[in-house]
Amino acid sequence: MNALVERPPLAPERRRRLIATLRGLLPADALLSADEALRPYECDGLSAYRSRPLAVALPHSIAETQAVLRACHAAGIPVVARGSGTGLSGGAYPLSDGVLLSLARMKSILSIDLENRSARVQPGVRNLAISEAVAPYGLYYAPDPSSQIACSIGGNVAENSGGVHCLKYGLTTHNLLKLEVLLADGERVTIGADALDAAGYDLLALMTGSEGLLGVVVEVTVKLLPKPESARVVMAAFDSVEACGAAVGDVIGAGIIPAGMEMMDKPAMGAAEDFLHCGYPVGSEAMVLVELDGLPEEVEDGIRRVEAVMRARGATDVRVSRNEAERANFWAGRKNAFPAVGRISPDYYCIDGTIPRGQLPHVLGRMRELSTHYRQRIANVFHAGDGNLHPLILYDANQPGEMERTEALALDILKLCVDVGGTITGEHGVGIEKINAMCHQFTSAEIEQFHAVKHAFDPAETLNPGKAIPTLHRCAEFGALHVHHGQLPHPELPRF
Amino acid sequence: MTDANLTDSLRDRVQTAAGQGTALVICGSGSKAFLTGTAADETVDMTRHAGIVHYAPQELVLTVRAGTHLRDVEALLAEHGQMLAFEPPHYGPQATVGGTLAAGLSGPRRASAGAARDFVLGLRILNGRGEVLRFGGETIKNVAGYDVSRLMVGAFGTLGVLLDASFKVLPKPAQECTRVQDAPDAGAALKRLRETVLKPWPLSASAWLDGRLYLRLSGAAPAVAQAARALGGETLADDATFWRDLREQQFAFFTDPRPLWRLAVAPAATLLPETLVAPADRLMEWDGALRWVHSTAPAATLFAAAQARGGHATLWRNAPAGTPRRLQLPPALATLHQRLKAAFDPHGILNRGAFHPEP
Numbered sequence: 006m007n008a009l010v011e012r013p014p015l016a017p018e019r020r021r022r023l024i025a026t027l028r029g030l031l032p033a034d035a036l037l038s039a040d041e042a043l044r045p046y047e048c049d050g051l052s053a054y055r056s057r058p059l060a061v062a063l064p065h066s067i068a069e070t071q072a073v074l075r076a077c078h079a080a081g082i083p084v085v086a087r088g089s090g091t092g093l094s095g096g097a098y099p100l101s102d103g104v105l106l107s108l109a110r111m112k113s114i115l116s117i118d119l120e121n122r123s124a125r126v127q128p129g130v131r132n133l134a135i136s137e138a139v140a141p142y143g144l145y146y147a148p149d150p151s152s153q154i155a156c157s158i159g160g161n162v163a164e165n166s167g168g169v170h171c172l173k174y175g176l177t178t179h180n181l182l183k184l185e186v187l188l189a190d191g192e193r194v195t196i197g198a199d200a201l202d203a204a205g206y207d208l209l210a211l212m213t214g215s216e217g218l219l220g221v222v223v224e225v226t227v228k229l230l231p232k233p234e235s236a237r238v239v240m241a242a243f244d245s246v247e248a249c250g251a252a253v254g255d256v257i258g259a260g261i262i263p264a265g266m267e268m269m270d271k272p273a274m275g276a277a278e279d280f281l282h283c284g285y286p287v288g289s290e291a292m293v294l295v296e297l298d299g300l301p302e303e304v305e306d307g308i309r310r311v312e313a314v315m316r317a318r319g320a321t322d323v324r325v326s327r328n329e330a331e332r333a334n335f336w337a338g339r340k341n342a343f344p345a346v347g348r349i350s351p352d353y354y355c356i357d358g359t360i361p362r363g364q365l366p367h368v369l370g371r372m373r374e375l376s377t378h379y380r381q382r383i384a385n386v387f388h389a390g391d392g393n394l395h396p397l398i399l400y401d402a403n404q405p406g407e408m409e410r411t412e413a414l415a416l417d418i419l420k421l422c423v424d425v426g427g428t429i430t431g432e433h434g435v436g437i438e439k440i441n442a443m444c445h446q447f448t449s450a451e452i453e454q455f456h457a458v459k460h461a462f463d464p465a466e467t468l469n470p471g472k473a474i475p476t477l478h479r480c481a482e483f484g485a486l487h488v489h490h491g492q493l494p495h496p497e498l499p500r501f
Numbered sequence: 502m503t504d505a506n507l508t509d510s511l512r513d514r515v516q517t518a519a520g521q522g523t524a525l526v527i528c529g530s531g532s533k534a535f536l537t538g539t540a541a542d543e544t545v546d547m548t549r550h551a552g553i554v555h556y557a558p559q560e561l562v563l564t565v566r567a568g569t570h571l572r573d574v575e576a577l578l579a580e581h582g583q584m585l586a587f588e589p590p591h592y593g594p595q596a597t598v599g600g601t602l603a604a605g606l607s608g609p610r611r612a613s614a615g616a617a618r619d620f621v622l623g624l625r626i627l628n629g630r631g632e633v634l635r636f637g638g639e640t641i642k643n644v645a646g647y648d649v650s651r652l653m654v655g656a657f658g659t660l661g662v663l664l665d666a667s668f669k670v671l672p673k674p675a676q677e678c679t680r681v682q683d684a685p686d687a688g689a690a691l692k693r694l695r696e697t698v699l700k701p702w703p704l705s706a707s708a709w710l711d712g713r714l715y716l717r718l719s720g721a722a723p724a725v726a727q728a729a730r731a732l733g734g735e736t737l738a739d740d741a742t743f744w745r746d747l748r749e750q751q752f753a754f755f756t757d758p759r760p761l762w763r764l765a766v767a768p769a770a771t772l773l774p775e776t777l778v779a780p781a782d783r784l785m786e787w788d789g790a791l792r793w794v795h796s797t798a799p800a801a802t803l804f805a806a807a808q809a810r811g812g813h814a815t816l817w818r819n820a821p822a823g824t825p826r827r828l829q830l831p832p833a834l835a836t837l838h839q840r841l842k843a844a845f846d847p848h849g850i851l852n853r854g855a856f857h858p859e860p
Contacts, residue, residue, distance in 0.1 A: 120695050120769035121811075143699065165644045172641060178648065179619050194833045199767035199811025201611060201790045205830050205838055205856075206660070207618055210651030214644045231701040254559040260582055260672035300701065303724030359640040361560055391641035392560075431642035439645070446645055450632040454845070458647050461840035474646065 012083075012471070015102040020059050023080055027062060027104070030072040035110070037061040046105050049090040049097040050152075051438055053402075058085070058099035063107045067185070067193070067223045070106065074221065075191035077104055078467055084189075085469050086217040088129065088160030091152040093355060094436030096164060096216045096472060103470075106221065108159050114138050115224070121199060122229045123182055128159025128222050132166075135227060144229040147174035150432070151340060159222045165214030167432030169265040169339075172390030174230070176432070178213040185224035186212060189463040199226065211458070216434050217469040219462040233298035236264065237308055238335045241293050241315035242286030242322040246270060249291035250365040252318035253389045256295060257362075259314055261307055265296040266390035267339050270369070273346065273384040273397070277338030280345035285338055286322050293389060294335055342386045343397065350382075350399035354411050357439075358422030359431035362392045371421055372396060379414040381407065393431035394422070420445050435473045443473075444480035452477060502573050504552030506566065508625075508633060508664055514545060515662060515850070516631030524853045527658040529568065529600035532593025535818065536604060537657055537855040545662070547599050554665055555639070558583060562622065562639045564667040567599025574598060578670055586614040586671040588706075590748050599663045605655025608748040609706035609717070612768070612787040618654035620669045626653060626661035629846025639667045652841075658852040660845040674705070674719035679740035680732045684714040687772055687783055694788050695769055702728035708747055709785040710754060717744065747786070754784050757795055761818040762803055764792040770810035777802065793817070804828040 024038050037043060038060040047055040059082070064070040077084045083103030090097055099105045112129035119142055124135055132153040136145040149168035150156055156166070161177045162184065174180070183197035197209040212219055243249035249268055256263060269277065270291050278285040286292055293315075297307040308325055315323050326332035338345070346353050360368050369385065376383045382399040398414055400407040419429040419442040429435070429442040443452070455474045459466065475483075518525050526541035528534075529548060551568035558581040565574055571591055578584050588608030589601045602624075607616040623637025626649075637643055637650035653661055684690035690709040697704060703720035716732055717740065718725045729736070737743060746752055755761065759782075764773075768790040772783070782795040790812075796803060800816065807814035808828075816826040830838060842849070 118767075118769075119699070121767045122698060143701075165648070167642050175615065175619065176642065176644075178651070179615060188833070188837075192833050194831075194837065196834075198765070198813065199770075200765035200813065201768075201787060202605075202616065202655070202765050202812075204813040204815075204827060205834060206656055206841060207605070207652055207654060208834075208837065210618055210648045210654075214648055219647075231699055234701050257561060257672075258559045260675065262671065299703070299720070300724040300727050302727055303703075303721040306721050306723050359642050361557070361562070361639055363557065363560060388642070393640075393642045426638065427640050428638055428643040428645050430645050431640065432644060434644055435646070443645060448634075451634045451636070451646070454628060454632075454634055454649070455646050457844035458649070458841065461837065461844045 012100050012102045015059065019080070023076070023082055023104070024060055026076050026080070027060060027073060030076060031062060031064065031069055035063045035065060035069060037063070046087070046090070046099060046107070049087065049095060050093045051095040051098065051436065054095055054098055054437065056099050056101050058101065058103055058105040061105045061107055063110050065110050067187070070108070070221060070223055071187055071191040071193065073104065073106060074187055074189065078190045078465065081465065081467065083467050083470050084221075086159070086163070086221045088157030088163070089131065089155050091156040092160060092164060092434065092436065093357070094430070094434040094438040096434050096436040096469070098437050100470070108157065108223070111223065117142070123199070123226050124229060125224065125226045126158055127224060128157060130158050132156050132158055132161055139229055140232070143232050145232050146227050147180050147230050148177050151343070158225050158227065162213055162222050162225055163215065163217050164434040165432070167388070167393065169267060169388060171388065172266065173262050173264050178210055180228050181209060181213060181225065182228055183226035184209065184212055184222050186220040187223055188220050189465060189468045194220075197226070214434070216436060216473040218459055218473055219468065221468070233264070235301040235304045236296060236298040236332065237304050238294055238296040238326045238332050239308060239311045239315065240324045240335050241295070241320040242289035243291045243318070243320055244289060246291045246369050247366045248318050249293050250362070250389070252315055252320065253293060254362060255314045255318060256311055259310060261297070261310060263295045263311070263390060264298040265294065267294045268292070268387040268389040269339060269342065270385040272382065273342050273386050274338070276345040276349050276384060277342050280348055281337050281341060283334050283338040289321055294339060339386065346384050346397045346399065351401040351403065354398045354400065354415055356394065356396045356398070356415055356418055357430045357433040358419050358427055359391070359393045360422050360425050360427035362389065364425040364427070368394070368421060368425060372418060375414055375417050379410045381411055381414055388431070391431070392427065416442060437472055440473070440475045440479070441483045443475050444483050449477055449480070452480065502552065503549060503568070505549055506552070507550040511545070511550060511662060511664070512627055512631050512633055515627050515629070518543070518850050519629060519631050519848045522848055523850060525850050526855070527603070527662050527852055529597035530593055530595035532591065532596045533600050533604045533606070537852070541853065547662075548595070548597060550664065553577065560639070561641070561670050562667060563670050564639060564665055565598050566665050567597060567663045569598045571596040571598055571601055579673070582673050583670045584673045585620065585668060586610055587617045587620055588614070588748060589617060590750070592749065598666055602654050602663055602666055603656065603658045609708065609744050609786060612707070612790055613705050614671070618651040621650050621654055621666060622669050623667040624650040624653055625664040627664060628661050629848055629851050633664070634661075637667065641669055657855040659842060659856045660851070662851065676722040676725040677705070677717060677719045677740065678725050678729050679715055679717045679737040679743065680729055680734040681737045682714045682716070682734035683712065684709060685712040687780065687785065690714045690785070691769070691772065691789050697732070698768070698788050702731070706744060707786065707788050710752065715743065754793070758819055759795045760797065760816060760821060760824070762794050762796055763815045763817040764794065764803070764807045764810070765812040766790060766792060766807055767811035770812070773806055777806065800824050
């Protein structure tokens with residue numbers, strides 16, 4: 006963390022002129038500039054960091070969005086796009102010299118195309134609203150980030166959001182067909198197609214997860230899937246995290262691709278059980294939930310095999326959901342793990358590192374050591390199927406030093422993930438939060454290549470500047486503090 | 502199987518070419534060279550940069566060098582009951598992994614499982630400056646930095662020389678079964694496909710040709726049996742051969758000497774009118790989203806017809822002299838393409854002209 010984007014202040018006269026220009030372009034209800042009105046937009050889901058934008062634009066249409074972008078581009082004013090503001094990495098953290106562009110008012114489902122199994126929606130539509138709208142037709146939209154009640158599809162595209170079903174159904178990038186995108190200067194381009202591939206480079210892949218640095222998504226066409234007829238979940242408890250991790254590997258080794266496979270360690274389980282009383286095996290060291298979906302006979306067959314795998318690895322308790330209510334109950338604790346941890350600690354900080362699954366015992370062991378070293382407790386929830394760890398560091402921001410120790414611990418965990426062949430972010434994005442950790446994952450040449458991509462889309466660098474990709478100077482400053490294997494990263498840079 | 506890491510010499514080669522402005526054509530076995538036109542001073546042979554770097558069946562991850570033969574990769578995966586789920590076309594016995602990704606082609610399983618790019622987790626590349634860069638990795642989830650790995654897939658080597666690729670691999674289905682139904686009319690077949698894809702059945706491929714509709718089911722034995730009963734029709738004997746020959750374009754339909762067009766369209770899009778395509782000159786895959794036609798209609802007519810159906814047309818084989826094979830991109834997109842090309846290959850030395858015409 007500790008990665009605020011420092012921007013020089015904007016002269017009051019320029020601010021006045023910009024606001025006057027935007028007033029002329031937008032209806033009265035689509036521009037906020039009074040101090041009080043700006044306050045709710047000071048942060049996104051990374052609420053430890055706040056900043057007030059020059060103004061908030063809330064366009065109702067593509068044309069209004071285009072007008073805002075054109076005006077800001079002409080004036081050289083940064084623009085930060087925002088969906089529902091649920092992002093956890095500060096991607097929508099406002100810039101004090103920039104306009105915050107909220108897409109929240111563009112929230113219509115424009116069309117549902119049953120024949121092509123797709124839906125065309127505006128960027129402010131909530132993730133869950135899509136699945137709800139198409140449920141009567143037996144369809145759904147697969148990616149399901151935990152914030153799906155609130156998060157917007159435009160934000161999902163910007164972050165390439167995941168969820169608990171990624172191993173089988175993929176991330177956002179696997180479930181999109183087409184985007185309407187406005188470039189920094191307001192120019193509109195169509196990326197992707199209603200077909201399964203489009204002419205030219207795969208800009209759909211590049212745009213997805215680009216954290217608002219390459220363009221502003223103003224319309225999204227998503228793929229829909231038929232809802233599985235049946236879904237059941239196995240809950241298994243283990244005496245050790247190692248045995249639980251090995252059982253997860255065995256499930257995959259048996260040729261089974263579960264719809265979801267989630268592990269929790271003892272502290273996370275305990276917090277969830279205290280909160281929701283879902284019958285978790287709190288006496289054990291770790292538990293795993295394995296959900297299978299498909300045709301009923303297929304699910305029965307798979308459940309039997311998963312049960313056998315769990316028992317063969319020495320599971321101390323194996324239970325299978327017998328009905329939908331029980332399945333929902335098994336999941337409830339996992340899905341509410343974050344708020345549950347919030348009940349046992351004044352503050353918690355969620356990490357999003359991803360590791361090759363086989364490294365899990367090593368990483369958890371090392372994390373225990375780090376936890377002791379920094380004197381901060383950690384609860385672990387883990388998308389075991391796809392290697393995405395969410396360690397939650399428990400802290401109290403009101404206790405001097407705890408916030409700093411938490412940030413240092415978080416950074417060490419992210420570096421650990423990179424060092425075992427993983428990544429600093431599986432699904433939450435870099436934003437401002439992990440910008441220093443990017444220097445650990447990528448070389449100077451790679452970071453320069455990212456900047457060249459940014460420059461190809463946004464030569465004037467007005468879209469979400471300073472986020473996601475660190476400058477090499479930043480890496481040099483940061484790298485001087487964090488020496489890796491005795492070698493300074495980015496050695497060609499001058500040190501400060 | 503060759504096992505050699507030629508990264509250093511390939512890097513030197515590209516750096517030298519960058520310094521001298523020498524145009525390079527990056528070559529695997531050449532099995533997909535018919536898809537591109539290139540102008541080059543020198544050829545870079547990738548086939549000796551080959552071998553398995555890392556394979557972890559329990560992690561569902563495989564990393565291989567670009568020159569590795571696709572058939573070797575598939576044989577290795579099969580030993581562990583796994584596969585490349587996008588069912589890549591080879592178009593030749595020596596097809597390489599690098600060429601497969603550069604062309605970005607996917608086979609019959611595309612509509613249900615996903616495309617080549619969907620199974621790429623990470624790539625190591627050389628950009629046009631001769632810098633070795635790594636994007637993505639070996640994990641299924643990874644959102645650090647722009648998704649450059651997937652951008653490389655289907656870019657025909659114009660943005661970088663592919664060195665190593667990491668794939669998400671999947672278990673082979675426990676059971677596969679193909680049902681065949683008579684469907685003399687393509688329109689009726691399309692309608693039947695629309696109904697089928699709304700069912701939660703384990704449909705893994707579909708094809709319509711010569712008046713018959715082929716539906717492949719893949720998955721756990723009980724699911725396949727249940728869906729096969731519901732689908733009706735006859736079971737196709739030796740269906741593996743059928744889908745392989747379709748994927749490799751071995752049917753007489755594909756060896757016909759007339760111009761062959763590939764139309765990627767919205768799966769439910771209306772058929773091209775018979776004034777443009779005779780009924781016998783159509784073949785459909787991907788639940789209707791991929792349509793092959795023989796047509797002598799002007800290129801502009803076919804480009805427009807595909808666009809009107811939500812997609813695009815490519816003149817695939819037997820292009821008459823002087824006929825454009827692809828439609829020019831709209832100006833704003835074309836500009837983005839040119840700038841991206843310059844961002845990765847500032848000297849314009851990689852596979853010049855292999856893709857959309859460059860400025």
